Amino acid sequence: MSAILRLEGVHTNIAQYQVLHGVSLDVPEGGVHVILGRNGAGKTTTLRTIMGLWKARLGTIQFRGQDIAQLGTPDIARLGIAFVPENMGIFGGLTVEENMRLATHDGSFDTERLARIHAIFPAIKQFWAKPAHALSGGQKQMLAVSRAIIEKRDLILIDEPTKGLAPSIIRNMIVAFREIAEETTILLVEQNFHFAKALGQTVAVIDDGRIVHRGSMTELVEDAGLQSRFLSLSLEAH
Amino acid sequence: MSDTSIPFRTRMSAGIDRFGGVMLLPVVLAFIAFVLIGQPSTWATLTIAGLAMGMMIFLMASGLSLIFGLMDVLNFGHSAFVTAGAFIGATVLAWLGFWVTGGNPALNLAGLLLAIAAATIFGALAGWFFERVVIKPVYQDHLRQILITVGALIVAEELILLIWGGAPIPVPRPAVLTGSIVFAGVSVEIYRIFAFLLGLVVYVAMYLVLNRTRLGLLIRAGVENREMVEALGFRIDRLFILVFMAGSALAAMGGAMWAGYQGLITAALGSEMMILVFIVVIIGGLGSIQGSLLGALLVGLMANYVAFLVPKMALASNMLLMMAILLWRPYGLLPAVKR
Amino acid sequence: MSMARNSSALASKSLRGSAISATWPGRLVVYGAVALIGLALALAPFLFPDVRSQEVAARICVFIVLVASYDLLIGYTGIVSFAHTMFFGLGAYGTAIALKTMGPGFEAILLGGGLGVVAALVLALLIGLLSLRVKAIFFAMVTLSAASVMMVLASQLSDFTGGEDGITYSIPRLFSPAFELLSDAEGKAVRLFGVPLNGKIALYYFVFISALVLFLAMMRIVASPLGSVLKAIRENELRAEAIGYRVVFYRTTIFCIAAGIAACAGILRAVWLKYTGPDVVLSFDIMIDILLMVVIGGMGTMLGAVIGVVLMTLAQYYLKDLMALGAEATGSLPLVPDLLYPERWLLWLGLGFILLVYFFPSGIVGTLLGKGGQK
Numbered sequence: 001m002s003a004i005l006r007l008e009g010v011h012t013n014i015a016q017y018q019v020l021h022g023v024s025l026d027v028p029e030g031g032v033h034v035i036l037g038r039n040g041a042g043k044t045t046t047l048r049t050i051m052g053l054w055k056a057r058l059g060t061i062q063f064r065g066q067d068i069a070q071l072g073t074p075d076i077a078r079l080g081i082a083f084v085p086e087n088m089g090i091f092g093g094l095t096v097e098e099n100m101r102l103a104t105h106d107g108s109f110d111t112e113r114l115a116r117i118h119a120i121f122p123a124i125k126q127f128w129a130k131p132a133h134a135l136s137g138g139q140k141q142m143l144a145v146s147r148a149i150i151e152k153r154d155l156i157l158i159d160e161p162t163k164g165l166a167p168s169i170i171r172n173m174i175v176a177f178r179e180i181a182e183e184t185t186i187l188l189v190e191q192n193f194h195f196a197k198a199l200g201q202t203v204a205v206i207d208d209g210r211i212v213h214r215g216s217m218t219e220l221v222e223d224a225g226l227q228s229r230f231l232s233l234s235l236e237a238h
Numbered sequence: 239m240s241d242t243s244i245p246f247r248t249r250m251s252a253g254i255d256r257f258g259g260v261m262l263l264p265v266v267l268a269f270i271a272f273v274l275i276g277q278p279s280t281w282a283t284l285t286i287a288g289l290a291m292g293m294m295i296f297l298m299a300s301g302l303s304l305i306f307g308l309m310d311v312l313n314f315g316h317s318a319f320v321t322a323g324a325f326i327g328a329t330v331l332a333w334l335g336f337w338v339t340g341g342n343p344a345l346n347l348a349g350l351l352l353a354i355a356a357a358t359i360f361g362a363l364a365g366w367f368f369e370r371v372v373i374k375p376v377y378q379d380h381l382r383q384i385l386i387t388v389g390a391l392i393v394a395e396e397l398i399l400l401i402w403g404g405a406p407i408p409v410p411r412p413a414v415l416t417g418s419i420v421f422a423g424v425s426v427e428i429y430r431i432f433a434f435l436l437g438l439v440v441y442v443a444m445y446l447v448l449n450r451t452r453l454g455l456l457i458r459a460g461v462e463n464r465e466m467v468e469a470l471g472f473r474i475d476r477l478f479i480l481v482f483m484a485g486s487a488l489a490a491m492g493g494a495m496w497a498g499y500q501g502l503i504t505a506a507l508g509s510e511m512m513i514l515v516f517i518v519v520i521i522g523g524l525g526s527i528q529g530s531l532l533g534a535l536l537v538g539l540m541a542n543y544v545a546f547l548v549p550k551m552a553l554a555s556n557m558l559l560m561m562a563i564l565l566w567r568p569y570g571l572l573p574a575v576k577r
Numbered sequence: 578m579s580m581a582r583n584s585s586a587l588a589s590k591s592l593r594g595s596a597i598s599a600t601w602p603g604r605l606v607v608y609g610a611v612a613l614i615g616l617a618l619a620l621a622p623f624l625f626p627d628v629r630s631q632e633v634a635a636r637i638c639v640f641i642v643l644v645a646s647y648d649l650l651i652g653y654t655g656i657v658s659f660a661h662t663m664f665f666g667l668g669a670y671g672t673a674i675a676l677k678t679m680g681p682g683f684e685a686i687l688l689g690g691g692l693g694v695v696a697a698l699v700l701a702l703l704i705g706l707l708s709l710r711v712k713a714i715f716f717a718m719v720t721l722s723a724a725s726v727m728m729v730l731a732s733q734l735s736d737f738t739g740g741e742d743g744i745t746y747s748i749p750r751l752f753s754p755a756f757e758l759l760s761d762a763e764g765k766a767v768r769l770f771g772v773p774l775n776g777k778i779a780l781y782y783f784v785f786i787s788a789l790v791l792f793l794a795m796m797r798i799v800a801s802p803l804g805s806v807l808k809a810i811r812e813n814e815l816r817a818e819a820i821g822y823r824v825v826f827y828r829t830t831i832f833c834i835a836a837g838i839a840a841c842a843g844i845l846r847a848v849w850l851k852y853t854g855p856d857v858v859l860s861f862d863i864m865i866d867i868l869l870m871v872v873i874g875g876m877g878t879m880l881g882a883v884i885g886v887v888l889m890t891l892a893q894y895y896l897k898d899l900m901a902l903g904a905e906a907t908g909s910l911p912l913v914p915d916l917l918y919p920e921r922w923l924l925w926l927g928l929g930f931i932l933l934v935y936f937f938p939s940g941i942v943g944t945l946l947g948k949g950g951q952k
Contacts, residue, residue, distance in 0.1 A: 053468075078471045089465070091462045147470075372931070381876075386934050392926065524715075553726055564708060
């Protein structure tokens with residue numbers, strides 16, 4: 001499998017605090033790949049560094065072989081990388097439609113894609129003309145994900161999509177993500193192991209700004225020893 | 239506000255919203271004033287004066303509010319654009335001489351529009367310079383931003399003093415807009431009608447750009463969350479320059495209009511207006527032009543009514559209005575960002 | 578939005594410079610200069626007995642208190658307020674009105690000044706609770722509006738405040754030049770180093786010692802636990818809140834303290850000048866002066882207030898003379914004399930200020946000590 005995204009020795013500082021101490025990671029093309037880790041381990045920082053929202057101080061980030069570590073966020077986005085931040089980044093004062101329209105490159109929708117999104121997330125269709133701040137937490141998350149897939153992207157970065165969602169909504173999300181992963185690559189940051197287990201093909205565990213384990217999800221699921229070693233560490237917050 | 243707001247409040251505000259919500263406030267204010275003043279013709283004159291003043295303040299405030307909302311930059315130098323606009327407008331009017339003061343209404347109007355255009359264009363250019371040179375290096379750093387813009391304000395005011403001097407300068411008013419018309423027993427200054435209409439045109443234009451164009455969509459989104467706009471692939475810095483230029487141009491336009499309204503201007507004009515402008519931006523809510531319009535009309539009406547009823551309280555009344563509104567809605571009446 | 582707020586807090590942190598340890602020469606210069614200034618102020622009546630120098634020295638004493646109290650806000654807490662002259666003015670006007678109506682006595686200073694301080698505290702509490710929970714910029718606007726209204730009120734309530742003309746009044750006899758602290762056999766004031774020990778000296782030392790006490794109190798505050806909490810909030814508001822600090826409470830507290838101290842400085846100013854008017858205590862120019870002084874000296878360093886005030890005040894009093902000379906000397910050239918005209922000195926100050934904020938955001942003291950924060 002070729003890697004669509006490759007991080008090598010990425011160091012990121014936020015002010016004088018060093019948050020990432022050399023993250024190295026390969027994200028294979030296609031499927032869902034998960035970064036697990038406890039609060040403050042550097043998960044969000046990793047995604048934000050890839051997106052260029054925080055600049056890597058050291059190390060390289062290659063997307064399809066091109067170094068993007070020093071590009072600006074808009075340029076990174078235009079390479080075909082979408083980002084669903086932890087707070088979902090919904091524009092509450094805009095309608096659902098306007099939120100979606102903003103995510104298209106020229107303001108027009110591919111009707112076939114839109115229909116598919118409406119089928120995956122009926123709430124998007126239902127609240128199409130409503131202001132987004134009126135949506136529930138789960139619906140906002142659906143909007144954030146829909147916005148990321150309104151045009152074909154090569155890579156979608158998603159930060160803790162299950163945070164604060166009800167189990168029934170999480171089950172819907174799993175189905176949706178499986179469908180989305182058929183045409184694109186998803187890099188998912190999670191604390192919820194059950195969600196990660198249901199979706200992930202590969203998994204990386206991050207702790208204290210370093211990747212401490214990399215492997216396939218099946219390996220981690222089957223090996224109780226690995227789980228107790230890394231998941232007590234990654235999931236102690238739950 | 240959180241999702242767990244008190245049901246009673248929700249019901250109450252839903253009830254108010256059904257009748258136009260906070261947009262009704264100017265109407266309520268006008269009604270109270272009507273009762274207190276008692277003479278319909280005086281009340282009508284004051285109301286029109288208040289609306290005209292409100293519209294001119296709106297010109298100055300809307301740009302500041304948008305810049306503030308989109309870039310999180312409070313430009314204390316904004317008042318320098320207002321002052322510069324006033325002086326450039328006055329200078330151009332004086333240059334055009336007979337165009338403005340002569341008997342030909344078309345030339346009168348052309349002269350005035352030229353003066354306003356000159357001020358506006360200057361505002362846009364100065365805004366471009368300001369954004370690039372003064373503010374760009376200190377984005378994201380509020381403390382230094384405030385300091386730098388205050389420093390820039392000092393320099394700009396000194397430059398204005400250097401060029402135009404400290405003495406008051408008379409502003410020729412176009413002949414066609416001089417005097418009043420009497421309608422149903424109410425005497426109305428023509429210039430006020432013109433000011434009101436110009437403000438209205440600008441408001442409608444801004445409203446259409448913000449709500450009907452992709453650029454407007456981007457600006458509204460940027461006001462809420464700059465980072466996400468960038469993560470969607472848009473260069474927000476280009477948006478910043480554009481909005482900054484537009485905001486500065488509007489400030490200069492408002493300054494030029496205000497100069498014509500006052501008839502006599504000094505270099506302190508901008509800083510005097512700025513207090514009202516700040517109050518408007520605060521009570522209207524950051525980053526929303528509807529809020530700016532609402533705030534400006536409230537402040538304009540309040541200033542005129544109170545100046546008639548209790549002259550000494552004119553400015554203090556607006557301050558009290560601001561305090562009351564902050565107590566009621568800490569983020570202003572119509573903030574752009576829904577919480 | 579939380580990320581944006583976070584990163585802006587972080588950005589403002591980075592301006593305070595990296596935590597390079599203080600360099601010895603820098604320290605020596607700063608502490609030496611401050612010690613020298615302290616000494617000069619303590620002996621000012623004897624070192625510089627002329628009237629103008631006395632005025633300069635007293636103004637420096639009062640402004641050190643005023644600017645240091647402002648530094649509590651802008652430097653130590655990251656609050657930008659434009660209402661500091663309002664509090665200064667409340668103290669001054671309270672004293673002035675009491676002295677005018679009750680006659681020149683210490684009870685008038687105590688009562689009037691006390692009421693002024695209380696008014697400042699109440700107003701600060703109101704403004705703080707009302708608007709310190711929102712963004713820094715927002716607070717700057719609210720305080721600016723409040724200060725402007727106070728300015729208008731002071732000029733409009735002329736029955737009370739003397740309007741634009743202000744109030745002149747007498748001060749206790751102990752402080753008048755005619756009063757002799759020590760008299761010799763001939764009934765004349767005893768001279769020390771050729772300077773008569775009269776009420777004027779007593780007045781100066783009243784101002785100097787009060788200012789010194791207030792300044793030391795502020796040094797104590799920034800070294801106290803309250804000081805560390807404020808610093809934590811300034812560095813990272815969200816984290817401080819997460820740890821459990823009630824941010825609004827602490828900010829309001831320091832805002833009230835700074836307001837109270839500014840009002841005390843106002844009392845000193847009123848007593849020294851025997852005159853209180855909008856120009857000397859309320860005007861926006863004074864607010865700008867305070868801002869310039871604190872930034873030039875160095876935000877978040879109490880000693881910066883001392884250096885900033887001394888430099889600015891000396892410049893205000895003596896640089897203008899120089900500029901006048903320059904304007905005369907270049908009188909034949911176009912434009913140059915206009916630029917050198919003493920009234921234009923603010924232009925140069927403004928430009929210098931902008932450059933300073935760009936290149937030396939931690940001010941003179943901060944730069945010399947190699948850091949911006951407290952020692």
